[in-house]
Amino acid sequence: MSQQQTLFSVLPPQDVDTDDCLQDYTYLFSPDILKDNVAFITGGGSGIGFRIAEILMRHGCHTIIASRNLQRVSEAAKKLTAATGQRCLPLSLDVRQPQTIIAAVDEALRQFKKINILINNAAGNFLCPASGLSFNAFKTVIDIDTLGTFNTSKVLFEKYFQGHGGVIVNITATLSYRGQALQVHAGTAKAAIDAMTKHLAVEWGPSKVRVNSLAPGPISGTEGFRRLGGLRADADAHISMIPLQRAGNKTEIAHGVLYLASPLASYVTGTSLVVDGGNWLTSANHFSAILGSASPSANL
Numbered sequence: 049m050s051q052q053q054t055l056f057s058v059l060p061p062q063d064v065d066t067d068d069c070l071q072d073y074t075y076l077f078s079p080d081i082l083k084d085n086v087a088f089i090t091g092g093g094s095g096i097g098f099r100i101a102e103i104l105m106r107h108g109c110h111t112i113i114a115s116r117n118l119q120r121v122s123e124a125a126k127k128l129t130a131a132t133g134q135r136c137l138p139l140s141l142d143v144r145q146p147q148t149i150i151a152a153v154d155e156a157l158r159q160f161k162k163i164n165i166l167i168n169n170a171a172g173n174f175l176c177p178a179s180g181l182s183f184n185a186f187k188t189v190i191d192i193d194t195l196g197t198f199n200t201s202k203v204l205f206e207k208y209f210q211g212h213g214g215v216i217v218n219i220t221a222t223l224s225y226r227g228q229a230l231q232v233h234a235g236t237a238k239a240a241i242d243a244m245t246k247h248l249a250v251e252w253g254p255s256k257v258r259v260n261s262l263a264p265g266p267i268s269g270t271e272g273f274r275r276l277g278g279l280r281a282d283a284d285a286h287i288s289m290i291p292l293q294r295a296g297n298k299t300e301i302a303h304g305v306l307y308l309a310s311p312l313a314s315y316v317t318g319t320s321l322v323v324d325g326g327n328w329l330t331s332a333n334h335f336s337a338i339l340g341s342a343s344p345s346a347n348l
C-alpha cells in the first residue's frame with residue numbers, strides 16, 4: 049500500500065481561510081445526494097456556516113442564509129451561487145427575535161415552497177473568566193446560542209417540518225465536556241443545545257424530523273478560531289497536543305453536516321457528532337495555557 053493510500057483517511061480536504069468558495073472540490077459523496085432539497089442556515093454568511101452552505105449547494109441543495117448583517121449574507125449569496133449554480137437567498141434575522149425568524153421563514157417558504165433542512169449555526173463567543181463576565185454578557189451568549197436555536201427550530205417545525213418532516217443539525221462545541229476555562233457562557237449555552245437536541249429528537253421523531261448536533265474542534269479560517277486561539281502564545285504547542293496534530297478545516301465540518309443532513313444518516317437522531325481530531329480529550333485546560341498568563345480582564 050502506498051503512503052498516500054495509508055494517509056487517505058486523515059488528510060484534510062481542500063479549504064481556503066477566507067469567506068470565499070473553494071477553487072477545486074473533489075466529491076466524496078454522491079454529487080446529487082441533496083438534489084432539490086432546500087436548507088435554511090443561520091449565520092451562513094461567514095466562517096463555518098458559509099462553507100456548510102457551499103458544500104450543501106455543491107450537492108444539489110438550494111439554501112437560505114440568514115443573519116443580522118444583510119450586506120454580509122448578500123455578498124456571500126452571490127459568491128455561493130456563482131460557484132455552485134444553485135439558488136441562495138440571503139435574509140436578515142436576529143435569532144433572539146422570533147418575529148424576525150418568522151418573517152424570514154415566511155419569505156423563504158414563499159420563494160422555495162419548502163424547507164427540508166435547518167442548520168442552527170449562529171453563535172456568539174469570546175474568552176472571558178466567569179468572574180469577569182457581566183450578567184448581560186452571559187445572557188447574551190445564552191440568548192444567541194441556546195434560545196436562538198430553540199426559536200429557529202420551533203418556527204421551522206410549526207411552519208413546515210411538522211407536516212412534511214425535516215432534518216435539523218445544531219452546531220455545538222466540546223467546551224462543556226471538561227469545563228473549559230474562560231468559556232462558562234459558551235460551554236453552558238452549547239451543552240443546553242446538546243440537551244435540546246435529544247428532547248426535540250424524541251418529541252419530533254414521530255413527525256419524521258431528525259435532530260442531531262455536530263461539535264467542531266478548533267477550525268482554521270474562522271472567527272471562533274481567531275477569538276479563542278488568537279491570543280495563545282503557544283498555538284503551535286496546542287496544535288501538537290491534538291491527537292491528529294492539526295486544526296480542522298471548514299470543509300471537514302461541512303462534510304459532517306452533509307452526512308447528518310443526508311439520507312446516509314436516515315436512522316440517526318438525538319445524537320452528537322464530534323469533529324475535533326480528538327482535541328477535547330487532550331487539550332490543556334487552564335488560564336495560563338490559554339492566555340499565556342492568567343488574566344482577570346473581562347474583555348479579551
Ligand SMILES: CC/C=C\C/C=C\C/C=C\C/C=C\C/C=C\C/C=C\C=C\C(=O)SCCNC(=O)CCNC(=O)[C@H](O)C(C)(C)COP(=O)(O)OP(=O)(O)OC[C@H]1O[C@@H](n2cnc3c(N)ncnc32)[C@H](O)[C@@H]1OP(=O)(O)O
Pocket residue numbers: 171172173174175176180181182183184185186188189221222223228234264265266267271272273275276277278280283286287327331338346347348
Ligand atoms: C490554537 C488553538 C485554538 C483554539 C483553542 C484555544 C482556546 C480555546 C480553548 C479551548 C477550546 C477547545 C475546543 C474548541 C475550540 C474552539 C471554539 C469553540 C466554540 C466556539 C464558539 C463560537 O461561537 S465561535 C463564534 C464567534 N463569532 C462571534 O462571536 C460572532 C458574533 N458575536 C457577536 O456578535 C458579539 O461578539 C457578541 C457575542 C458579544 C454579541 O453581540 P451584541 O449582541 O452586539 O452584544 P454586545 O452589546 O456587544 O455585548 C453584550 C454583552 O457582552 C459583553 N461582551 C461583549 N464582548 C465581550 C468580551 N469580549 N468579553 C467580555 N464581555 C463581553 C458586553 O460588554 C455586553 O455586556 P454589558 O454588561 O456591557 O452590557
Ligand SMILES: NC(=O)C1=CN([C@@H]2O[C@H](COP(=O)(O)OP(=O)(O)OC[C@H]3O[C@@H](n4cnc5c(N)ncnc54)[C@H](OP(=O)(O)O)[C@@H]3O)[C@@H](O)[C@H]2O)C=CC1
Pocket residue numbers: 090091092093094095096097114115116117118120141142143144168169170171172173192196219220221222263264265266267268270271272273
Ligand atoms: N470556529 C471554531 O473553531 C468553532 C466554532 N464552533 C461553532 O461554529 C459555528 C460557527 O462559528 P464560526 O464560523 O467560527 O463564527 P462566525 O462568527 O463566522 O459565525 C457566527 C455567525 O452567526 C451569526 N450571528 C451571530 N449572532 C447572530 C444573531 N443574533 N442572529 C443571527 N445570526 C447571528 C453571524 O452573522 P451576523 O454577525 O451577520 O449576525 C455569523 O455569521 C458557531 O455555532 C460556533 O459556536 C464550535 C466550535 C469551534
